[in-house]
Amino acid sequence: MDDQGFWIIDGHCDSIGDYMQGQRSLLDDTGKRRRGHWDLKRARAGGLGLQFFAAYIEEDYKPDLARYRGLEILAAAHAFMRKHADLVSLVRCRQDLRVLDGSRIGLLLGVEGGEILGEDLFMLDICFLLGVRSLGLTWNQRNALASGVGEGEGGGGVSRFGARVVEKMNALGILVDVSHINEQGFWHVLEISSRPVAATHSCARALCNHPRNLTDRQLRALAAAGGVVGVNFCPEFLVENGEAGLADVVHHIAHIAQVAGVECVGLGSDFDGVEALPRGLEEVSCLPALLEALGREGFSSQEIQAVARGNFWRVLEQTLPEEC
Numbered sequence: 001m002d003d004q005g006f007w008i009i010d011g012h013c014d015s016i017g018d019y020m021q022g023q024r025s026l027l028d029d030t031g032k033r034r035r036g037h038w039d040l041k042r043a044r045a046g047g048l049g050l051q052f053f054a055a056y057i058e059e060d061y062k063p064d065l066a067r068y069r070g071l072e073i074l075a076a077a078h079a080f081m082r083k084h085a086d087l088v089s090l091v092r093c094r095q096d097l098r099v100l101d102g103s104r105i106g107l108l109l110g111v112e113g114g115e116i117l118g119e120d121l122f123m124l125d126i127c128f129l130l131g132v133r134s135l136g137l138t139w140n141q142r143n144a145l146a147s148g149v150g151e152g153e154g155g156g157g158v159s160r161f162g163a164r165v166v167e168k169m170n171a172l173g174i175l176v177d178v179s180h181i182n183e184q185g186f187w188h189v190l191e192i193s194s195r196p197v198a199a200t201h202s203c204a205r206a207l208c209n210h211p212r213n214l215t216d217r218q219l220r221a222l223a224a225a226g227g228v229v230g231v232n233f234c235p236e237f238l239v240e241n242g243e244a245g246l247a248d249v250v251h252h253i254a255h256i257a258q259v260a261g262v263e264c265v266g267l268g269s270d271f272d273g274v275e276a277l278p279r280g281l282e283e284v285s286c287l288p289a290l291l292e293a294l295g296r297e298g299f300s301s302q303e304i305q306a307v308a309r310g311n312f313w314r315v316l317e318q319t320l321p322e323e324c
Helices: 016-020 040-045 066-083 094-098 122-129 160-172 183-192 216-224 246-260 284-296 301-319
Strands: 008-013 048-056 088-090 105-112 132-136 175-177 198-202 228-231 265-267
Touching: 008 198, 008 228, 008 265, 008 284, 008 301, 016 048, 016 066, 040 048, 040 105, 040 284, 048 066, 048 132, 048 301, 066 088, 066 105, 094 301, 105 175, 122 132, 122 160, 132 198, 160 175, 160 183, 175 198, 175 301, 183 216, 216 228, 216 246, 228 246, 228 301, 246 265, 246 284, 246 301, 265 301, 284 301
Parallel strands: 008 048, 048 105, 088 105, 105 132, 132 175, 198 228, 228 265
Antiparallel strands: none
């Protein structure tokens, strides 16, 4: 990883859904009525080097049409990458990761919800062949793999099929994302996975008591397993009442760094997956302001580099296949 300044890895955005539905170009939407939070022009202005591109499968398609919808979104992502091959590159392996130099924005395909697999393990091979390198076992509901946070602890943890999925993800080189899984499932994943896992877009429960956030005990366990949590910019995850601001994101980053170590925390914006964003972080071009705020908070340049990209980079180096 060459020193290109503070270019950033963002662990989660849902922007490809707008592209698939023809609502935005994701090239330069700044002058449009529906501009969204993320496009290539603003991502470059924000210093973004690698973006996790999530295929979010809407609830209306679950369970029977989830596979169809997931594949449809992945097809749209590939169409976007073909159209803008001079501006983006697909990250499928460590070699792809290591050649990122700022000339193009790397895109790492993820799927938000194991419903795309149904109950068929072979679908994981298909997702891998399509370039998927991150998978959240569940969204907020129960599926064949695990229970989401919406089910609570009564929903159970990871199923036998889900355990087989985790093991095969480890073998293929797909990052296990635990952001939406319930707490019982979280602990089960850490027992099963032989590779580091990530909560790509979550925050600290100690600061905001939201079920999507992680407790201090979970944060410490994630760090001990070599994992990373990408702090989510969703105001509901940052503050329990009122509007959120950039300082609240800094507060969560600082708390996680204090509790679990600075090597455990990164960024997971959830751009275009939330209706509102904190003041000062209204879109991807605002990311440099967050890094500047971390400096004012007392984070060293080395620590800011770790939060901005180094921690996610380390996890990907330990998870992705060596060659494509």
